[in-house]
Amino acid sequence: xxxxxxxxxxxxxxxxxxxxxxxxxxxxxxxxxxxxxxxxxxxxxxxxxxxxxxxxxxxxxxxxxxxxxxxxxxxxxxxxxxxxxxxxxxxxxxxxxxxxxxxxxxxxxxxxxxxxxxxxxxxxxxxxxxxxxxxxxxxxxxxxxxxxxxxxxxxxxxxxxxxxxxxxxxxxxxxxxxxxxxxxxxxxxxxxxxxxxxxxxxxxxxxxxxxxxxxxxxxxxxxxxxxxxxxxxxxxxxxxxxxxxxxxxxxxxxxxxxxxxxxxxxxxxxxxxxxxxxxxxxxxxxxxxxxxxxxxxxxxxxxxxxxxxxxxxxxxxxxxxxxxxxxxxxxxxxxxxxxxxxxxxxxxxxxxxxxxxxxxxxxxxxxxxxxxxxxxxxxxxxxxxxxxxxxxxxxxxxxxxx
Amino acid sequence: xxxxxxxxxxxxxxxxxxxxxxxxxxxxxxxxxxxxxxxxxxxxxxxxxxxxxxxxxxxxxxxxxxxxxxxxxxxxxxxxxxxxxxxxxxxxxxxxxxxxxxxxxxxxxxxxxxxxxxxxxxxxxxxxxxxxxxxxxxxxxxxxxxxxxxxxxxxxxxxxxxxxxxxxxxxxxxxxxxxxxxxxxxxxxxxxxxxxxxxxxxxxxxxxxxxxxxxxxxxxxxxxxxx
Numbered sequence: 001x002x003x004x005x006x007x008x009x010x011x012x013x014x015x016x017x018x019x020x021x022x023x024x025x026x027x028x029x030x031x032x033x034x035x036x037x038x039x040x041x042x043x044x045x046x047x048x049x050x051x052x053x054x055x056x057x058x059x060x061x062x063x064x065x066x067x068x069x070x071x072x073x074x075x076x077x078x079x080x081x082x083x084x085x086x087x088x089x090x091x092x093x094x095x096x097x098x099x100x101x102x103x104x105x106x107x108x109x110x111x112x113x114x115x116x117x118x119x120x121x122x123x124x125x126x127x128x129x130x131x132x133x134x135x136x137x138x139x140x141x142x143x144x145x146x147x148x149x150x151x152x153x154x155x156x157x158x159x160x161x162x163x164x165x166x167x168x169x170x171x172x173x174x175x176x177x178x179x180x181x182x183x184x185x186x187x188x189x190x191x192x193x194x195x196x197x198x199x200x201x202x203x204x205x206x207x208x209x210x211x212x213x214x215x216x217x218x219x220x221x222x223x224x225x226x227x228x229x230x231x232x233x234x235x236x237x238x239x240x241x242x243x244x245x246x247x248x249x250x251x252x253x254x255x256x257x258x259x260x261x262x263x264x265x266x267x268x269x270x271x272x273x274x275x276x277x278x279x280x281x282x283x284x285x286x287x288x289x290x291x292x293x294x295x296x297x298x299x300x301x302x303x304x305x306x307x308x309x310x311x312x313x314x315x316x317x318x319x320x321x322x323x324x325x326x327x328x329x330x331x332x333x334x335x336x337x338x339x340x341x342x343x344x345x346x347x348x349x350x351x352x353x354x355x356x357x358x359x360x361x362x363x364x365x366x367x368x369x370x371x372x373x374x375x376x377x378x379x380x381x382x383x384x385x386x387x388x389x390x391x392x393x394x395x396x397x398x399x400x401x402x
Numbered sequence: 403x404x405x406x407x408x409x410x411x412x413x414x415x416x417x418x419x420x421x422x423x424x425x426x427x428x429x430x431x432x433x434x435x436x437x438x439x440x441x442x443x444x445x446x447x448x449x450x451x452x453x454x455x456x457x458x459x460x461x462x463x464x465x466x467x468x469x470x471x472x473x474x475x476x477x478x479x480x481x482x483x484x485x486x487x488x489x490x491x492x493x494x495x496x497x498x499x500x501x502x503x504x505x506x507x508x509x510x511x512x513x514x515x516x517x518x519x520x521x522x523x524x525x526x527x528x529x530x531x532x533x534x535x536x537x538x539x540x541x542x543x544x545x546x547x548x549x550x551x552x553x554x555x556x557x558x559x560x561x562x563x564x565x566x567x568x569x570x571x572x573x574x575x576x577x578x579x580x581x582x583x584x585x586x587x588x589x590x591x592x593x594x595x596x597x598x599x600x601x602x603x604x605x606x607x608x609x610x611x612x613x614x615x616x617x618x619x620x621x622x623x624x625x626x627x628x629x
Contacts, residue, residue: 005512016500312496315457316555317485317513319478395457399496 006322010330017302021334024298027291028338028378029345032371034284036346039367041353042277044360049269052191053262059097059226060130062260063239065218079218080247080256083206086222088246093238095230100127101219103209109202110175111163118159119201120176122209128154128187130225133198138170138185146205149212154185158200176202177213232261285374291338292378299331299386310390311398324391331383332376339375343368404468404562404594405431405454411462412449412617423449424460425617431563431596436589438605439598441614448567450614451598455488455565456480468562485514489556493568495548497540497555503527504536507555514559526554530584546577553584563594570604582607 014021065080086101102123109116121127125140141152153174160169169183181204190198210216224239226232236259243249247256260268303310310323347368350361412424423446431437441447452458453465456472459480464473468487472480490496497506504523511519527536530550540548549569556564566585570578582604589595597608605611610624 002512002515002517012500308496309498312498313509313513314481315455315484315490315496316510317481317559319481319513321478322513396452399457399492 003325006326006329007333009326010333013302013306014330014333020298020301024295024334025338025341027294028288028335028375029291029342031284031288031291031378032339032342032375033346033349034287035281035371035374036343036363036367037349037353037361038280038284039277039370040346040350040361040363041359042273042280043362043364043367044350044354045276046270046273047362048360049273050266053266053269059228059232060262061224061226061232061236061239062265063222063224063243063257064220064260065257067254067256067258081219081222082217083210083219085243085246086219089222089224089239089242092242093235095227095235095238097225097227097230098126098130099222099224100124100130101206101222102127103206103214103216103220105214107177107202107213108175109159109163111169111172114163116159116162118156118162119196120209120213121201121203122206122213123203124206127223128203130223133190133203134188135185136188138183140185141205146207149207150205151179151181151208151212152184152204153181154187154203155183156187156197156199156201156203157189158197159202160186162200174202176204179212236261288371288374288378291375292335292382295331295334295379296382296386298334299327299383300389302330303327303386303390306390307393307398307401310393311395311401314393314395315399320391323393324387327387327390328380328383331387332379335375335379335383336372339372342375343371346371403430403466404433404435405429406466407454407463409463410450410453410460410465412446412453412458412460422617424453426463427614427617427619429454429612429619431594433562433594434589434592435610436586436595436608437597438608438611439596439614440600440602440605440611442600445614446617447598447600447614449617451565451567451596454563454596455490456483485510486559487562489553489559489561489564491549491552491556491564491566491569493571495540495545495552495572497548497551499540502537502539503532503543503551503554506540506551507558510555510559519558522558523554526558527551529557530554544577545573546580549573549577549581550584553581553588557588557593563596564588566595566597568599569597570601571599578604 063081083101086099090096090099100123102121104119104121106117107120109118124146125142128135128140135154136157138154140154141150145152153176155169163169163174164172169186172183173180174183187199204213206219226235239259240255243257244255249256313323347363350363353359354361407427407429410424410427411422414421414423427450439447439450453460456467460473464471467483470483472483498509501509504520504527507526508519508523511522524533524536527533530553532547532550532554535543535547540551543551569585570581573581585595585597586607597604599605608624610622612619613621
């Protein structure tokens with residue numbers, strides 16, 4: 001029998017049981033839509049992270065206390081880096097264009113009756129240019145304000161909105177952990193980075209932050225911008241040498257700090273988003289699998305119900321292969337059609353997610369292809385057993401079936 | 403001889419005991435014959451029909467149909483033989499409900515691998531007097547008309563034998579008579595007809611009748627040869 005005839009017969013019998021076919025299809029539709037939208041979400045997260053990492057500034061090295069673990073960094077509670085380390089590096093390690101020490105912690109922020117909690121970063125003006133922050137209104141603090149422990153603050157736009165609403169914050173006095181600061185500038189919005197929103201923070205001189213706000217004598221990180229002509233690897237080695245000497249680290253002992261360059265950070269972020277994507281896709285695939293089991297269930301019912309038809313077809317000369325094909329084609333039509341509808345629905349969901357939430361989604365042709373071929377494979381795999389059962393029916397028994 | 407069967411044996415085991423549905427049946431049928439296989443239910447006539455119709459294989463004996471020994475052929479080959487050499491007519495018509503008359507009649511040719519078979523199907527329907535019902539679904543047709551469709555389907559591949567299993571069993575007597583007349587005219591036109599029935603008056607319409615009981619042929623009436 002011609003393939004096209006088999007497809008026509010299959011479509012006809014699916015239409016004859018349209019509700020049942022649709023319900024079987026629904027499992028695949030939901031599965032494929034879930035896979036498509038989750039992969040789009042994963043790809044979107046990846047793209048966003050990459051963009052933000054690039055926006056963080058180029059040629060950036062971040063030195064943090066603590067040893068580097070096997071995936072990124074161990075949380076650095078060790079106190080090994082000091083402001084003097086930073087000053088020494090600037091003098092002794094060649095190839096540094098500029099650097100900025102930084103400390104940070106969450107603090108209570110008050111303006112009149114308004115109250116919020118946000119990250120307070122203590123650093124220098126250089127930090128802002130290294131990290132590619134721009135000031136929208138007002139100004140950044142001067143070196144003398146840093147040296148004299150000035151109580152001046154630059155606010156992120158989200159923090160401004162939380163505290164001031166639409167009124168102008170410049171020149172106003174806010175309280176950080178109960179201490180008065182004057183607002184001298186507002187940052188330009190950078191956008192949420194997922195795990196940390198750089199637009200919701202307060203930047204103050206590190207001297208003020210360390211001694212008046214938090215009572216620290218160590219810094220949390222030193223951000224280094226590599227000079228254009230310098231070799232990043234050589235600079236990392238130079239920094240390591242200077243810091244080991246200053247910290248009197250014995251030969252053979254591990255560093256008590258770690259240096260991460262942007263490639264490392266991109267790699268870590270990639271690993272993270274890849275895991276995220278696989279996790280989402282994996283969960284979504286399970287629903288596709290459940291959809292496949294639904295197809296198998298429906299096809300088994302269909303085969304039982306149509307036992308007599310199978311007997312008739314065999315009596316007039318259908319071979320096992322023809323019967324097998326007929327039922328397999330029906331299963332693949334269900335899964336294939338379900339896959340197509342699922343792709344459409346998944347793409348719509350991805351667009352909707354992008355539109356109505358903060359998550360970014362990126363549609364990739366490869367994930368559509370993957371979901372479609374996966375659904376076809378599901379159809380063949382779960383349709384095979386019912387179709388084989390139909391094909392193997394004994395014609396005499398099948399004709400007798402009521 | 404179109405059919406040459408010797409010492410056919412078919413056994414079933416039902417609940418641990420073995421039942422000999424066919425217990426050494428010999429049968430020879432000439433081309434162009436009209437033969438009745440008669441007997442009460444449980445006599446083995448249906449089993450014999452299944453074997454003659456290549457739906458089933460005998461456990462013992464030989465069966466030669468139109469020169470081919472088919473006692474030991476593969477399932478695929480059996481399907482091909484059913485398709486080309488045998489035309490079935492069933493008591494309950496056994497038409498496919500979602501197809502119209504024309505599509506039902508065309509189906510054996512599609513399984514034979516033909517591409518455009520609508521013309522031949524229309525011709526076969528014309529032969530059974532249903533040229534104006536070709537696009538009706540089975541449930542839009544009367545019992546007699548449905549049986550005519552199934553006869554047209556049986557005829558379409560120009561088979562060596564027409565096997566009719568109680569073809570009038572689900573019809574009123576007037577319609578049943580029309581169907582019998584149709585079989586007689588097909589036989590007169592040269593088709594070999596084997597009719598399985600438990601009604602003596604229908605068996606009597608055939609020139610030769612074999613009567614079965616307990617898996618054996620107990621009586622042969624009439625003579626072989628063209629009716």
